[in-house]
Amino acid sequence: HLEKKIGKDQFPSDEHYYGLVNFGNTCYCNSVLQALFFCKPFRNRVLLYRQQSKGQKKETLLSCLADLFYTVTTKKKKVGQIPPKKFVQRLKRENVLFDNYLPQDAHEFLNYLLNQIADILQAENASEEANKRSNAEGDVEINSSNSRTWIHEIFQGTLTNETRCLNCETVRTKDEDFLDLSVDIKQYTSITNCLQCFSNTETIQSENKYYCEVCRCKQEAQKRMRVKRLPELLALHLKRFKYSENANRFIKLSYYVPFPQELRLFNTSDDASNPDQLYELMAVVVHSGSGLNRGHYISLVKSDGIWLLFDDEYVDVSPLTAFLFSIRDLTLDVDMSLVIISLAFQAFYEN
Numbered sequence: 001h002l003e004k005k006i007g008k009d010q011f012p013s014d015e016h017y018y019g020l021v022n023f024g025n026t027c028y029c030n031s032v033l034q035a036l037f038f039c040k041p042f043r044n045r046v047l048l049y050r051q052q053s054k055g056q057k058k059e060t061l062l063s064c065l066a067d068l069f070y071t072v073t074t075k076k077k078k079v080g081q082i083p084p085k086k087f088v089q090r091l092k093r094e095n096v097l098f099d100n101y102l103p104q105d106a107h108e109f110l111n112y113l114l115n116q117i118a119d120i121l122q123a124e125n126a127s128e129e130a131n132k133r134s135n136a137e138g139d140v141e142i143n144s145s146n147s148r149t150w151i152h153e154i155f156q157g158t159l160t161n162e163t164r165c166l167n168c169e170t171v172r173t174k175d176e177d178f179l180d181l182s183v184d185i186k187q188y189t190s191i192t193n194c195l196q197c198f199s200n201t202e203t204i205q206s207e208n209k210y211y212c213e214v215c216r217c218k219q220e221a222q223k224r225m226r227v228k229r230l231p232e233l234l235a236l237h238l239k240r241f242k243y244s245e246n247a248n249r250f251i252k253l254s255y256y257v258p259f260p261q262e263l264r265l266f267n268t269s270d271d272a273s274n275p276d277q278l279y280e281l282m283a284v285v286v287h288s289g290s291g292l293n294r295g296h297y298i299s300l301v302k303s304d305g306i307w308l309l310f311d312d313e314y315v316d317v318s319p320l321t322a323f324l325f326s327i328r329d330l331t332l333d334v335d336m337s338l339v340i341i342s343l344a345f346q347a348f349y350e351n
Contacts (some may be wrong), residue, residue: 279349
């Protein structure tokens with residue numbers, strides 16, 4: 001029993017640990033929802049949204065999520081399981097991609113969910129503004145797509161793409177916002193190293209030369225990506241699926257990628273607003289199985305210093321050193337205190 005395992009004295013007084021019932025291959029959804037639930041800035045904003053929008057009739061994906069989070073946090077029992085039926089039904093109604101019993105991609109789901117919530121908030125903000133500003137002259141047109149929401153406040157960071165012409169040395173920069181970062185991985189390379197490779201300088205030459213507006217012709221150039229603004233919650237997606245032309249399908253890279261519990265990002269741009277930030281690992285989504293559209297997702301989350309394993313309805317304390325996957329079979333000398341898990345698909349770091 002989970003409460004006994006954690007111990008009455010150690011069990012966090014304000015926390016609930018509820019597994020989510022699987023509605024036929026919805027583990028991709030359950031694992032991401034558990035990871036997000038234990039990212040406190042996100043959970044708090046979802047619950048606040050519910051409190052502020054009481055009496056609102058319209059059902060949305062966000063209202064269903066808020067109801068689910070509220071139900072878990074107000075349960076009398078500390079431990080149990082709950083069917084996220086209303087949320088899953090709404091998800092399937094809104095996006096045909098998820099309206100089947102096939103296994104889905106957890107990263108695709110996270111992306112859809114965050115963007116959808118941002119769209120809902122922007123539409124609601126625009127409608128409120130229109131109500132405030134409409135007067136005798138008629139409707140006021142408002143550009144809802146530009147308003148920043150709390151999704152952006154929590155998850156959005158900014159990358160800057162720097163291109164330096166090797167002839168005239170002019171540097172052009174182009175900013176790009178992200179809600180999560182997709183990172184290429186290599187065997188036996190830590191996530192810190194993968195993030196550094198993300199900012200490696202690449203030389204553009206031969207037929208791929210860069211058109212320099214100063215030189216007014218194509219020139220050799222150097223290109224690199226750097227982080228300009230770091231988010232409050234850093235959502236990382238490890239690119240574990242790679243298209244193989246030989247096999248004519250996506251193959252899984254089951255590489256061992258150590259995750260530090262604390263992560264510091266150094267590959268920031270010169271004009272970065274917050275260059276030196278320390279992040280703490282809060283949640284990890286893991287994919288087991290060989291294919292993109294097969295296999296199973298689970299999540300590991302950190303709650304009040306305790307690591308827990310959520311596998312659909314099943315919840316348990318996670319013994320990190322002897323986890324489900326074959327960390328102990330590796331011949332490497334690994335410091336277990338630094339390694340949570342080797343086969344992570346997504347990781348959530350909190351600033």
